Amino acid sequence: MKKSISTLILLLASAAQAHIVLAQKEAEAGSAYTAVFKVGHGCDGSATRQISVTLPPGMRAAEPSPKAGWTLAIKPGEISWTANTEADFLQDAWYDEFTLRGSLQNEPGELWFKVRQTCVKGESMWAEIPAAGESAKGLKMPAAKLTVTPSATPTPAAHQH
Numbered sequence: 757m758k759k760s761i762s763t764l765i766l767l768l769a770s771a772a773q774a775h776i777v778l779a780q781k782e783a784e785a786g787s788a789y790t791a792v793f794k795v796g797h798g799c800d801g802s803a804t805r806q807i808s809v810t811l812p813p814g815m816r817a818a819e820p821s822p823k824a825g826w827t828l829a830i831k832p833g834e835i836s837w838t839a840n841t842e843a844d845f846l847q848d849a850w851y852d853e854f855t856l857r858g859s860l861q862n863e864p865g866e867l868w869f870k871v872r873q874t875c876v877k878g879e880s881m882w883a884e885i886p887a888a889g890e891s892a893k894g895l896k897m898p899a900a901k902l903t904v905t906p907s908a909t910p911t912p913a914a915h916q917h
Contacts, residue, residue, distance in 0.1 A: 776807075776871045776882045778900045779853070785907045786862045789815070791869065792855045793900060798848030799875035805845050806874035807854050808836040810883075814861030814904065815869075821855040845876065864906045868899040 779792035791809075798804045811818050811833050820828050820835045825844030829836040837854050839845045846852050861867070870883035884895040892898040 775898055776873065776900055778869070778902055781901065782903045782905055783860055785860060785864050785904050787860055787907075788857065789860050789902070790855060790857045791815075791900075791902070792853050793869070793871060794851070794853055795846060795873065796851045798846065799873060799878040799880050801848050802875040802877040803845035803847045804839075804873055804875050806836060806838045806872075808834060808872040808874070809854070809856065810834050810870040810872075811858070812867040812869060812902075814863075814865070814867045816859045816861075818856050818858035821857070823854065860904055862907070864904050867902040867904060869902065870899045 777794050779794055780790070783789040793807065793809065795804060795807065818835060820830065820837070822828055823837055825840050826837040827840055829838065835856055868885045870881070870885075873880040873882065880897065882897050883899050884892070884897045885899050886892045886895060892901060
């Protein structure tokens with residue numbers, strides 16, 4: 757019994773770390789932002805062969821970073837990286853990062869990046885967004901969250917005559 761409880765605790769701890777998350781979770785409103793998506797696993801033991809990111813409305817002019825062995829596809833509102841060959845797959849036990857850069861909205865708030873992880877067997881849709889005012893902690897498949905903070909440089913006041 758004791759061994760099964762410790763195994764369960766380890767499984768829960770690893771599941772808590774299993775999400776695809778952003779390396780930098782906060783950025784200033786109106787700034788250029790480099791989104792680095794940290795991928796630390798496959799789909800239930802299966803290697804990852806594609807990562808597709810749905811851009812939130814507050815992210816503009818996004819440009820992906822190329823990745824050796826992966827082909828980029830850019831559609832309006834979505835960027836995908838697809839492994840060229842089986843040798844390029846991101847194995848379940850391996851870690852990697854997928855990067856894009858763009859401009860952020862001028863208003864503070866939260867931006868949620870939905871990520872589809874397609875594996876050799878199966879798919880994980882990291883796309884759950886909590887209701888307003890709720891935490892993402894209880895979600896099983898949360899989207900990657902970016903908190904957009906107020907700009908440090910004040911916007912110029914309207915010129916009055």
